[in-house]
Amino acid sequence: MNENEIQLKVQALVDGELTGREAEELLSRLESDAGLKALHTRLTVVRGLMADAELPRTLPESGDFHWSQISKAIELEERQAKHMARPASGANWLLRWVLPLAGIACLVLVLSLQQTTMPDLDILLGSDHELELSIEDLDVMTFNTEDDNMSVVWLDYSIDLQQDEIDLWLD
Amino acid sequence: MPEEPAYSSAEEPQLVQWAKVGDMQAFEELVARYRDRIYVRAYSIMRNEDLAVDLSQNAWVKAWQRLEQFHGEASFPTWLSRIVTNLCLDELRRQKRARTDSIEAMEETTGPVENRMEVETIDPVEGLSRGELRERIDAALAKLSDKHRTVIVLYEFEELEYREIAEKMGTSIGTVMSRLFYARKRLASLLKETLKRDGLIE
Numbered sequence: 627m628n629e630n631e632i633q634l635k636v637q638a639l640v641d642g643e644l645t646g647r648e649a650e651e652l653l654s655r656l657e658s659d660a661g662l663k664a665l666h667t668r669l670t671v672v673r674g675l676m677a678d679a680e681l682p683r684t685l686p687e688s689g690d691f692h693w694s695q696i697s698k699a700i701e702l703e704e705r706q707a708k709h710m711a712r713p714a715s716g717a718n719w720l721l722r723w724v725l726p727l728a729g730i731a732c733l734v735l736v737l738s739l740q741q742t743t744m745p746d747l748d749i750l751l752g753s754d755h756e757l758e759l760s761i762e763d764l765d766v767m768t769f770n771t772e773d774d775n776m777s778v779v780w781l782d783y784s785i786d787l788q789q790d791e792i793d794l795w796l797d
Numbered sequence: 798m799p800e801e802p803a804y805s806s807a808e809e810p811q812l813v814q815w816a817k818v819g820d821m822q823a824f825e826e827l828v829a830r831y832r833d834r835i836y837v838r839a840y841s842i843m844r845n846e847d848l849a850v851d852l853s854q855n856a857w858v859k860a861w862q863r864l865e866q867f868h869g870e871a872s873f874p875t876w877l878s879r880i881v882t883n884l885c886l887d888e889l890r891r892q893k894r895a896r897t898d899s900i901e902a903m904e905e906t907t908g909p910v911e912n913r914m915e916v917e918t919i920d921p922v923e924g925l926s927r928g929e930l931r932e933r934i935d936a937a938l939a940k941l942s943d944k945h946r947t948v949i950v951l952y953e954f955e956e957l958e959y960r961e962i963a964e965k966m967g968t969s970i971g972t973v974m975s976r977l978f979y980a981r982k983r984l985a986s987l988l989k990e991t992l993k994r995d996g997l998i999e
Contacts, residue, residue, distance in 0.1 A: 641952070
């Protein structure tokens with residue numbers, strides 16, 4: 627234990643924070659160490675001086691004014707707490723729920739319309755025979771010339787048709 | 798019509814019970830009884846009149862909001878004192894964040910060097926009233942750094958244990974002990990100077 631630690635132990639003893647065997651050991655050490663004993667005495671005196679040493683003071687404003695400030699602050703905090711706890715008003719409710727839901731509904735509607743107006747990539751080949759072509763089979767090339775005021779769209783179905791199917795198709 | 802309670806003559810526990818159920822007049826009476834005491838504690842830590850007033854007011858507002866949590870384990874003024882002390886410590890932390898506390902940091906890290914200084918011997922002062930001594934101690938406390946003064950106030954006036962001070966100040970028990978030791982040495986030294994100057998000791 628270094629000098630600093632032993633000084634703090636003496637202080638703890640003066641403050642009653644040291645108990646049991648530790649306190650007994652230190653007390654017996656004080657008997658044989660004049661320096662530590664003197665420190666113990668000085669710290670005890672300082673502690674004695676500090677007991678009940680807080681200087682009484684009077685609030686530097688009138689009691690009525692002090693209370694008015696406190697009661698105003700309490701009222702303000704209570705109003706704020708009530709405001710926070712209150713359910714959302716009509717306008718807030720509209721902003722919080724109706725508008726986002728309306729937005730989602732519009733999006734769903736647009737997507738649905740797009741789906742119904744999109745060209746059906748499945749090609750029907752007749753009332754009795756049908757050949758299904760899916761988008762994976764479709765290659766599209768477009769050519770646009772403004773000079774000729776013309777757009778060319780080239781659709782390529784590179785599918786492997788069986789001969790009998792072609793025959794059937796050509797019937 | 799029911800008779801209005803006699804607040805000024807009511808016992809403290811009764812006032813607290815009334816205040817707990819929302820009786821503001823009962824709470825006003827409690828404020829009237831303990832406002833100076835709460836202010837004194839705030840001032841002892843902050844050493845600034847305006848801040849001490851503001852923090853005292855905040856403490857009363859917090860007390861009103863937390864009255865349900867007061868179950869009488871400690872006395873009502875002790876409970877209030879803890880609230881204002883906590884607010885003061887929060888304020889000191891806020892101030893510390895706003896400035897560089899280099900001198901105090903140096904004091905903290907040079908513990909073994911500072912501890913070479915002897916604790917002054919102060920003989921019991923004859924012919925000095927308790928009030929006069931308090932004034933001199935108060936003047937000496939004002940010269941301590943925030944950290945050292947706070948630890949003294951929490952230990953000597955608020956009567957907290959080392960462990961409780963460490964928790965409140967967010968530090969270790971060892972640091973509390975070290976700060977308390979240094980604060981006492983400084984106090985003893987400052988007191989000796991002032992008592993000598995006033996011719997009260999040789």
